[in-house]
Amino acid sequence: MLAQQSIDTRLSDKLEVEFGGSSLAGAKSDNQDALAAYYPDSASARLKGAVACIADGVSSSEQARMASQLSVTHFIQDYFSTPDSWAVKTAAARVLSALNNWLVHHGRQSPGQAGMLTTFSALICKSATAHFLHIGDSRIYRLREQELEQLTQDHNLHQGGGRSFLSRALGMDNHLEIDYRQEALQAGDCFLLCTDGVYGCLPDSQLQTLLKESQTHPEALAKKIARQALAAGSQDNISCLIVRVTQLPRQDVNETLRQLTSKVIPPALKPGMTLDGFKVSQVLYNGPRSHLYLVEHDDREKPLVLKTPDVRFADDAVYLEAFSREQWAGRRIDHPGVMKIYPSPDSPFLYHLCEFVDGQTLRQWMRDNPHPSLEQARKLAVQLVSALRAFQRQGMVHGDLKPENIMVQADGELKIIDFGAVQVSGLEEMAADITSLQPPGALDYCAPEYLQGEKGSAQSDMFSLAVILYEVLCGELPFKRSVLAHQHSDSRCTWQYQPLRLRRPSVPLWADLALKKAVAKHPRNRYMAFSELLQDLTLPNPQLLRHQRRMPLIERHPVQFWQSVSLLLGLLLLLQWALR
Incomplete structure (x- = not known):
């Protein structure tokens, strides 16, 4: 041969x-x-x-x-x-x-x-x-x-x-x-x-x-x-x-940019306008980075979503590469929990043709359901893990999992709708170095390794998933991120996990410990597989419980420890004042 x-x-x-x-x-x-x-x-x-x-x-x-x-x-x-x-x-x-x-x-x-x-x-x-x-x-x-x-x-x-x-x-x-x-x-x-x-x-x-x-x-x-x-x-x-x-x-980076900019970014469209036979019936979203339109075509049975970059990014190689990579990756993933991206016709214009997902974002669902049960959170986790596994099987890392990128449909089924930050190991082996120095996703859900300039992995997506589940259950984030500008440091307190039970006491300790492990600062300390996380969110893990009992009070209950220390110091000061 x-x-x-x-x-x-x-x-x-x-x-x-x-x-x-x-x-x-x-x-x-x-x-x-x-x-x-x-x-x-x-x-x-x-x-x-x-x-x-x-x-x-x-x-x-x-x-x-x-x-x-x-x-x-x-x-x-x-x-x-x-x-x-x-x-x-x-x-x-x-x-x-x-x-x-x-x-x-x-x-x-x-x-x-x-x-x-x-x-x-x-x-x-x-x-x-x-x-x-x-x-x-x-x-x-x-x-x-x-x-x-x-x-x-x-x-x-x-x-x-x-x-x-x-x-x-x-x-x-x-x-x-x-x-x-x-x-x-x-x-x-x-x-x-x-x-x-x-x-x-x-x-x-x-x-x-x-x-x-x-x-x-x-x-x-x-x-x-x-x-x-x-x-x-x-x-x-x-x-x-x-x-x-x-x-x-x-x-050469310039050659890569030439290829990326060979297509024209369409101007902002309005209802009634047509692009390559796709007629705009509704403007779904006009944002600073992209535009989404509900479109119809005589040759298509169902309406589609047409996604275009904003014209301000016409010369931004990093953004255009990510936009092209999203289409490339989306056409290769076939999973009910991931928005489909269809082949676009031969055109001088740059855009995606996406599946129309009718529903609300997970962010809106969280506002409408501020106190979901642990069982509801588990059902969300099972669906998201299934979708993330589709990325994993293709050698991809989503890189930007957050509530705004997840749609909840009328039947309760979830669908990931945006993967512009996706990392594809097979493409990274052949790309010119035009990658951004910035973390790929939203900082609130971004795994620490991204902030250290490292590549993401399935454990990075697991981190983001666990942060979302934590927020679903209590409406807050598991870390205090008031100083995001200093996240590149190795500061331990920056990544100090805030126990979920302090914010929602009804959550079992074993479920809290499972989320804590999934958002560990170092990927090696997280679960090696999504199935392990789902298991520990369903049944108590005796090993995690034993480890928790053996931890010093300051690590097991940091808030209670410092409250106790403060109370003791206050009593000592009162005693000293009384003995004068």
Whole structure:
């Protein structure tokens, strides 16, 4: 599956690579090596990158050839089937884990045989970054500026008599340990993926000399390396795959801004006006950053919401990138708790077409229901967790969860309607650095790590969710945020949790402790999964209760502690005055 695609270079904004490979049985009767490379001539090229991989089936395995061939072909097929929003490491790890489990399972179906074992090494070039995944003793080399460097480490155990055995391989065990690293690409980088039939008889100095032949096409060069390995007396299968980077995508911020501003922001619209066949029937919202219109179209059965940026942001790269990212992400999430964003027609104008959600914001619902029961809050939590999991499955973090971004429909169902601050790990790997230095969402619901300049995670969304649930139950926030300008500090008192029971005594202690854990300052101290939070909001967690009982009074009941200290000091002063 070697593929060298013709890439459009008119804008010089795409990654260009050349592939070439060769695989010979050599001195053996059966070739148990396999190699493959693929770079699609489509949008996936930019979102997923170019992939090259090589595998060497373990000879002691009865199905070595099948193991190596399945590994390289299925890895590429399955990798390109993962969501575009996933980071390379996440997508590759998921695919390799599933592939390894399959090899282990089928390898155990034949008792007395060594199973389906193979080495595996892969190179994924995405944007201006190279990602390496490796297990076994195949190798990846890089020639850069005429210097050859081995980038992988052999997973071998050496014994007496010069013998060695693989310590790690695909199909060896259900517990898979893959080496992963990433490095910046440079134009002119030349990568060599090869099995031990090549490097076992050709020294690094000879490989370096051969790879320096930059004018030779990788296909011809790979065949030349294979022939020389055979002539040098290789007793194994001989396989090598060459990947040459001929051009990197442009990472210039000005170019990114040019692409973002290539469409025109429509002026403010009024009822009766038409844009691309969409007739405005109502202005839903006119804000400082965006405008929302209820629109109808002859070809659409239901009314839609047309969302446009405000014209004042026509040259704001950060805002426009977020607006475009919202549309990109929204079209990939299909969940009843998340507002749908539909494909827009080919148009010179910049706008979204969104699902119309009839209802009220959660903020208004909170005003109308100032004292909801814990059971009502739990139902809200279950729905929001379900929606946030849809983001999580796509490798996304919402980043701006707040009551104003959540709609409560007439039937009580919730729907998240705004995700302009969404973080997409797969896009972040290829974007030019135009990100804002400001926190992505509203400060009242913003996780502390954002304020420290760190990236968000699912635990960041959990923090925002817990703050909302706290506010739903008592109408206030769990932290005193009177000095937001100083939130970048590590001040402990700034993030001092205010017990929910002080503001609403009817809430059980165990529910209060669950919310306290979910809004811990450090993500590592929060729940690792949303399901754990929902569990502790439903049933008391004995561990949290025990920990609470063991805490000093000043941490367990800070207000009561200081009230007691103040009372004691007052009594001492009265006593001192009386004894005069």
